[in-house]
Amino acid sequence: MFELFFYLLRSYGLKVSLNEWMALMEALEQELACSSLTGFYRLCKAVLVKSEADMDQFDLAFIAYFRGIEHRDQFNDAFWKWLSEDVKVRDINDKSMLDDYLLELEELQKRFEERKKEQKERHDGGNYWIGTGGTSTMGHSGYHERGIRVGGESRQKTAVQIAGERNFMDFRQDHMLSIRSFQMAFRKLRQYAANTNLKRSELDIDETVKKTGDNAGLLSLAWKRPRRNTVKLMVLFDCDGSMLPYNRICRRLFQSVSKSNHFQDLKIYYFHNCVYDHLYTSPACQRGEWVDTEWVLKNLNREYRLIIVGDAAMASSELMAKGGNAVIGMYNEIPGIAWLNRMRKFYEKSIWFNPVPEEKWQTVYGNQTLQIIREIFPMYGLTLNGLEAGIKKLMAGH
């Protein structure tokens, strides 16, 4: 069926909604595809894809769906007739289909896990167990419309998810944050105050009304100073090798912070594993390209809000011991934990963003240090929920 292409696109991570899908149907009715596959391809691309970043995914999906007919550039009339007819019959259950589908998917995954525990032997055919053929929702080469495929070829192209591939990861709101969601979150970092050294350039309506009234109704304008955001922000990034897997999300965070121009001041420093005597000024963390942590504590006052981004995972000695700094030749008299405690005490409004998924905080390599640091700094995962909670905490302070 044709609307499987819709689900296929979504499973490829494209955020196609019914809105766009209906627009495509309308376009097909208007014969905008020129009855050719190329025309159809361009039409789909223009209507369904909304970012150049998604185009590659779209192409992959398109190839996957239309493989086999790619050489027959001309569709026959029957094909287009069937497509146009398709539009009319689909209307009734269009609306609820998507939600049901997602619910069903979660439910299906849950059932899949249960069934896996239950099942003890091989099954072919049938409608309940995980197996081949058959109409059960799980297994492969079967005939259920929406099911989980376990291995094998998808013979009917109807299994909506290949177990283990996690194609639907992007559906989850708490998965990967976009630059936009970061920016929206950082916008909340605002605290307004009338800045005394700015020109009075905004019309003060209340005062104008009052003055005009006092002036027996003769217009008399009053001006006030514009309000400015007074939030100062310091961000420390962990640039240790263990952060490499989170490079992409940290980059997004970095870009959205550095592009936000509404802070009164923004300082970005880098550290290697843990904060010691120095904070680096470039992400390469090279010797000499640094400022003393002491200097930062002296010069950047308590008004700064502090965000630390790191996995907080390291060997216990790196956090707790003198000379724990893993960089050769960088013996430290003060253990990392002391520095962290000092920073936390000094910067009352501080939080820690940890890109490691929250459910792994108990088990990840270095979870001991993670737990210790978590007791010092309020720690949040880099998810939509974590981001919101973290920023809220950062505005509220203790």
Add this chain to the structure above:
Amino acid sequence: MIKDWQSQFNGSKDYIVSAELRDAVNISIALKKPLLIKGEPGTGKTMLAEAIASALEKNLIIWNIKSTTKAQEGLYLYDTVQRLYDSQFGDGDVKDIRGYIKLGKLGEAFLADDQTVLLIDEIDKADLEFPNDLLWELDRMEFYINETKETVRAKHRPIVIITSNAEKELPDAFLRRCIFHYIEFPGPDKMTEIVDVHFPNLCEKILDQALEAFYRLRDRNDLQKKPGTSELLDWLQALTLSGIPVARIKELPFLGVLLKKNQDMDTFTEVQEKGYSTKRWV
């Protein structure tokens, strides 16, 4: 492809469109949805609206977006201060609020007697919420003036072209209502055509060498701002004026013309010296 051949866009004599872009324009006209054009600076995004307007013989209304632009400005402005002023000095008809309502670009396009082409240029310059504030107006092609209790409805639905440099990501709800097209950066063949227009007498050898070096530079993914068409043209100018030998072009002389950011220069020199760069988060 569209039944009404009158309203089909096929490019104009000054503006050559790719088949994909041409289709995207026609789809957006047929579906009555705004066309969102993205692409690197200097790929002719703004020119497109002019070309459409002249090809279809319609008036072009340009709404230039700046960082301080509010959605309301595009609809109408109510000049309270002028009215207050007039009320005190007895000028004008103060009782008629309509005299103090000034239509913005969108309002202008709605009330035009013939269909117009409306260009909303560089929408990503504005505030993050700006596109969301225009959803209703672009969808319904109408807006309500609170002061006069009147609804302004489009006489003819304008052809809306929106450009973005991708400085900010646009909200999903807004994207969903648009037809999208990304103008790709011209490849070497297309670029040769473009250069020909600007430097008709350029030596072929220089051009070949320069283009090769240029595209190699563009292929690097550690650059913050990739050089565009205008940088290439400036660079070619510099190369011809200095009379540098063809063989030396691949060493990228006058690099400052191509790379405009300090970080890019740093990264590039580092790579030249060491063969790699450690500047990870730039």
